[in-house]
Amino acid sequence: MVPLAHILALSVILFGLGAAGFVFRRNIITIFMCIELMLNAVNLAFIGFSRYLGNLDGQIFAFFVIVVAAAEAAVGLAIIIAVYRNRGSLSIDDFDSMKL
């Protein structure tokens, strides 16, 4: 059995990678994928804890998160398509028309 610490370490690393990707990547789709990565890191933590505590709640939570993430993906992709139609660009650096 994989020890909890390993699972948590992986989860933290994935979460960090997602956050770093969010900051450093330029393509909007990639940024969006980074968010999914972060959410899945949380799922991993939930499931790891669930196994460690021997209680099923965590796994149910993971399902909730997956459902929410799916809804988020639907809305998010719709927004991204609307943005792309208007600007013809998917580089996040092009979207800074409002400042200060």
Place this chain on the structure above:
Amino acid sequence: MITVQADDLVRILPQAILAGFAILVMVFEPFLPAARKTLLGWFSLFGVVAAGAATIRTSFSPGLAFGNSISADRFSLFFICLFLLVAALTLLGSFHSLERENINHGEFYALLLMATVGMCFMAASTELIMIFLGLEISSLATYVLAGFKRQDALSNEASLKYFLLGSFATAFFLYGIAVVYGLTGTTNLLVLSAQLGRSGEFRPGAVFAWVALLLMFVGLAFKVSTVPFHVWTPDVYQGAPAPVTAFLSVGPKAAAFAVLLRIFLGAFASAGSGVFWVFWASAILTMCLGNLAALLQSNVKRLLAYSAIAHAGYVLVGIAAGRGEGTAPVLFYLTVYALMNVGAFLLVAHLAGTGERWTRIEDFTGLGYQRPAVAACLAAFMLSLAGFPTTAGFFAKFYIFRAAVHSGLIGLTIVAVLTSVVSVYYYFRLIVVMYMREGKAEAASASLPWALRVALAISVVGIFYLGLYPTDFLLLTNLAAVPLP
């Protein structure tokens, strides 16, 4: 084994009615010709009123529902009423401006109702996962609302930024929940507070508990826009259609504060005291930065956005004051803030004209002479936001500061008072251009539609009622503050 009983349903009756109306709006939407979509708006308003009536029914059978994950107590009912008020004001103010912007689609009303449902669940849940679901329901709806002017580049951009950063912050909140679960094996706030009440603090190590609390704080701080998690606020408020901004600046913020109160002053009131400095520090940063940045704005919507940030700072002062002192003043402040901010944004939205062209401060020059009544309303909102005596804004600040002083937060109170003195300057700038400069106000075109008049009348009367006679309402907030777990 959880069985659903009649009482359970009664305890989520307002949310259920709102959700039902949202679905019905979507069902009716294709059958209505484009010119008559406003009917859906009135239908939604009716739904909001019906939900308001339902809260009365709910208040007769308070208690827990759905396996202790929903609590219909005075606290949650207070917030539900506040959200319904905000939704009703926004609806009244949006009919005309949606038609003007040519975006009068039924989805707007459905999304607004769904966002309200989400907020109601946030305030009523005693289960972290349920809170997360409420947060997501309201967020997903508001992401779309922010970008509701689909052809408009700024609206798009606002929506994109709000969506990406919002999801980013939510991930932190979720991770916080995961850590709480890992430490205690439960995510139910009632169970948690019972466990913590026995042992006084987390057994495996307080540091991880604090980490969990801070992660949750980050997610909620994003919604209430405290520094440095406020960065999205000005852009989104500026880009989103103005009625949506009115809603955004009040609804989700109040909902997130409700959750903050439940978590930090409720379940974790004693165990979480190790992280209370975060409220203190956030309050100072938020008040200073919000007020300073507002001084530099030339766009009224952005000015109000920074003012909204600053006001979040004052509410944080109330939370920092702690459980016994702070809760009721925070409830009072949020209500007053809702009245004045929704009013101000709706009025600005209307004055901005088609395509929201006139949003610079100079566009309001001389408005006091061309449209005395309109200008007087706007001046009343500004005075209240500035915290002038005889308006509700004064007492809102006063109660917060008093609570802070009672809790011994003298330094924080001094900063709060000083920054609120600074804030007078930028609110008065608007009054000055309206009354003290000659000019042809660009923003004076159309006459006020009567639905908007009703919304403004409610806000103005509310501001002065609470400003002249705050006692009764204060007692109400005191009652609502009691049942925190």
Place this chain on the structure above:
Amino acid sequence: MEVLLLLILLPPLAGAVLNGIFGRRFPQAVVSAVACTAPGLSLFFALLTAWTFAHLPTEPAPYVHSYFTWIEAGAFRADFALYYDRLTLVMTVAVTLVSFLIHLYSRGYMEQEGGYYRFFAYLNLFLFMMLTLVTAANYPLMFVGWEGVGLCSYLLIGFYFPRKSASDAGKKAFIVTRIGDVGFTLGVVLLFWTFGSVDFQYVFTRLEALPPGDLQGSLTAVGILLFLGAVGKSAQLPLYVWLPDAMEGPTPVSALIHAATMVTAGVYMVARSHALYAHAPLALEIVAVTGCVTAFFAATIALAQNDLKRLLAYSTISQLGYMFVGCGVGLFSAGNFHLMTHAFFKSLLFLAAGSVMHALSGELDLRKMGGLRHQMRTTWLTFLVATLAISGVPGLSGFFSKDAILAGAREGPLGDPRLYWLATVTAGLTAFYMFRALFMAFHGASRVQPALEPHVHESGGKMTRPLLVLAFFSVVAGYVSLPKALGGGEWFHHYLQPVFASSQALLSSTAAPAAGHAPSRLAVMGTSVLFAGAGFLLAYLGYVKFTGLPSRLTECFRGTYQLLVNKYYVDEVYDWLIVRPLRRGSEIFLWRIVDAGAIDGLLVNGSAQATASAGNLLRRMQSGNLRSYATWVLLGAVLWLGYILLR
């Protein structure tokens, strides 16, 4: 009684609401009828209340009535309650009388101006706020009136808003008095902490029962903080800078708000809080010294002013200083006596100046007047009466009230010879600058611009009649308190005695007796008359007899003269000492240090021009770029988490 009290307050409010909402559609005659009826009714009810009060069985004891609970929060409670005693009586009658006359005068003065209805709506609102201030029964309600008069004054100063100087002056007045208001607020909070109440009756009763010396520290702090509010509102050193600029407003406003009523609110507040100051002699001393130094300082500036209204403004500051001396030495009744007489003669001076302005199409420069007495006999006569009164010529009101203060500075519980001498010298200066103004404007050869010469005329009856009434009061108001030395009964002093008795007794018992032998009352009078006479003589010699003399003198004392003309460069010093270093400091900090840092790469293109440099950091934070926003969110999270983990 309780209904009557409310009836004093309500007419101006009704007038303000009526004119504010419907005024635009009313013809001028209706607007002015509404506007003038309001203070008239208030005056009537004020007199009626005074009569009723005099016949109450409890008479000298204050009458308090609470109408409803206004704020209630835990232990903190403030009612909408009114407080009426002999001091209130004097204030309400004086305020409503003067403002009634000024309203009448404004009918004529504002005839040709735009925004007629707006002007009267503000003026009525002001009166309502002022009456709230003087009848309030607790500090929070007083604060509402206090802020309210400030707001109205701000609106009225900026009345000619198209002129940039006018709206700037309004802003300045608002910001400067706000500094004082912070002091006032803190004082009230501290008072609440000390006594658990902010109600006058409760606090004063507690204070009277308090053994002397108890709670000295916090009471002194409260006294000083409240006085800071008075310093702002009553334009004392160092916050006086807003009042001269406030002369940008219409002249009736200067007369009503910036001479007769609002600026005296500070004096009233100190007198009202007499029980508190009696326990805080140190605070009282600060009041006296500030008042005395301000009186002298402002009088010297007035010496060299050529703008008639500004000269009167500095004179007001100086006279307010006198009132604070009166209160500060423990003779609160003397301070209030001068407050009342000053209200009459100073508003008369302003209204007469307004009449001159009217005749000369707005000209205010004394050097471009002269010889006006031939064309404007009534204005000249009334101005003369007021000048005589303010200079302290025996027989007129100013003489008696000023004498009461001077005598108090010598003999009062906290009197001090240094205060006395400085105040006496100031009396001489006052006579000089007032007669100088009189001579330059009304006597000698005409220096009026030729183009205006044919238009010079006496103002209409609407304006001159109130002048005559005020002149009457300026003469006789003093006789209500004829000093004992002249065979009088000091009736006014005795009338207010029940109000202040306890405080005065306490002060006399605790304060060290004034050093040295106090001169007799007649000697005090003689000295002040001597100084006033010297001032008059100098002005006469310089501006009537040998008109060349002053210019030669200013040549000789060029430096001093420049200093005075430029008002000691106080505005410049404030700019130089406070405004500029702030600006420079932030520029250096933000441009050199923050800008040179390595943030440039990530936070792109803030904006080139920094209008306010403090905003630069914010501008960089809000670059519009999502990735930099995410960085801030991440930074915030890491910062909060890092603090807890590494602690």
